[in-house]
Amino acid sequence: MTEIYETQPERTDLPLVVMPSVLQSMIEPIKAQFPALRDVARVRMFEEFTSDESVLAERVADADALLVGGYHISDDLLHTLGERSRIKCIVFCGTGVASYINLDLARTLKIRVCNAEHYGDHAVAEHTFALMLELVRRTGQLDADVKAGNWAWAGGDGLQLAGRKLGIIGLGGIGSTVAGIAKAFGMEVSAWNSHVPAEHFARTGAHPVDDLNELIAGSDVVSVHLPLNDATRGIVTAENLEHLRPGTLFINTARSEVIESGALLARLGKGDIPAGLDVFDHEPLAADDPICHVPGVVLTPHVGWRTDGAFKELTRQMIQCLTAYFAGEDYNVVVSERG
Known part of the structure; x- marks a missing residue:
């Protein structure tokens, strides 16, 4: 059974951030950053890695924002996120987001897309x-x-x-x-x-x-x-x-x-x-x-960015992207939901 890590589950008044899939080596670094979202947003993280889009779509059905890392989001899934969910912000766990998400489509669907810079x-x-x-x-x-x-x-x-x-x-x-x-x-x-x-x-x-x-x-x-x-x-x-x-x-x-x-x-x-x-x-x-x-x-299997120092800085920026979004501010915005 997949372990689910949640913060402030009782705070249903807060927006929900979902990380439906996570690399094992990122679990502890990103957990260390979640306290920065206290009283800002609650978090639900599924502690396994999957790229099965039917599973991903099910897990983010009630999310307001999405943390993405290590898998591609197809145009079909992006359409699902933009048209059948509340998600208006996707934070990509890396720099090269254009390889993983159709940015033009995200812009059309008015979904903010953020990334991390210089962490690696x-x-x-x-x-x-x-x-x-x-x-x-x-x-x-x-x-x-x-x-x-x-x-x-x-x-x-x-x-x-x-x-x-x-x-x-x-x-x-x-x-x-x-x-x-x-x-x-x-x-x-x-x-x-x-x-x-x-x-x-x-x-x-x-x-x-x-x-x-x-x-x-x-x-x-x-x-x-x-x-x-x-x-x-x-x-x-x-x-x-x-x-x-x-x-x-x-x-x-x-x-x-x-x-x-x-x-x-x-x-x-x-x-x-x-x-x-x-x-x-x-x-x-x-x-x-x-x-x-x-x-x-x-x-080597695309591991150049995977070090302890890079994970620490990457996860810090991911959370800062979210705090900025919920505060109505911009941070590492690649695609704006405002067009």
């Missing part, structure tokens, strides 16, 4: 380097070798990051944090100069490069940190990826959709580009997906 800058930046270091030092394979009794010196030769050139595509919060870590490693850092405020370059010390092809061609490591929106969807093209030199490391901890559909798989299929990927066109990734069988590629 350090978490994702650190995961970027976890992937990078795995590619250059293969610690996972070496660990397995040693435990199997194989003390193979030849298998331990790696690449050094110090002195290598890192090209960052997307010098926002995460990209800037990556630049800082890269500097500490002794790397030379450049970034694509596309819609990036000058102060980001000044703060990070990254060298601006106007042409994306030039950035890619001149880098030993290319790391993608663009947000996903209408302007960035497919912005990294197959033609851009053709400028990757053999041996260049390619990292994506942003969104797969910022790369032209099919372009990355085609480029990696040549077998000369080591890559570390945390995001994919289809998630969860199936074992028979072609990307799983490309040699020299390290894959």
Whole structure:
């Protein structure tokens, strides 16, 4: 039986916030934030993860606001929420809400959609380097070798990051944090100069490069940190990826959709580009997906953002979105219910 956690259940005079599905690792961090809603709203959280939309719809039937995390809301479910319930505010547990909710439809239905910002800058930046270091030092394979009794010196030769050139595509919060870590490693850092405020370059010390092809061609490591929106969807093209030199490391901890559909798989299929990927066109990734069988590629299941520090900041912002909504104020509003 699913555990249900409720706050102030007797306060039926207060609006109801429902979290119908939750990742196990988020349960305790978000519980710690619920006291901020005392006398503002009551909360009902179902302590299991499900993406079954019939179950989700049933659980939120009497809600005034919805907390969403880890699953997609289809257009059908969004229509149900907008037309058959009292829900006028959806708080998404993350930044890339456009990948999970049809924002144009939410706007039409006059449902406020909020997200969280910069909560995972350090978490994702650190995961970027976890992937990078795995590619250059293969610690996972070496660990397995040693435990199997194989003390193979030849298998331990790696690449050094110090002195290598890192090209960052997307010098926002995460990209800037990556630049800082890269500097500490002794790397030379450049970034694509596309819609990036000058102060980001000044703060990070990254060298601006106007042409994306030039950035890619001149880098030993290319790391993608663009947000996903209408302007960035497919912005990294197959033609851009053709400028990757053999041996260049390619990292994506942003969104797969910022790369032209099919372009990355085609480029990696040549077998000369080591890559570390945390995001994919289809998630969860199936074992028979072609990307799983490309040699020299390290894959992780979209976990770059999942750290204790990120959960703490994420849940704080989620609750602040709700307190602002019920107070008639704006906080991290992506789509306004006011049109």
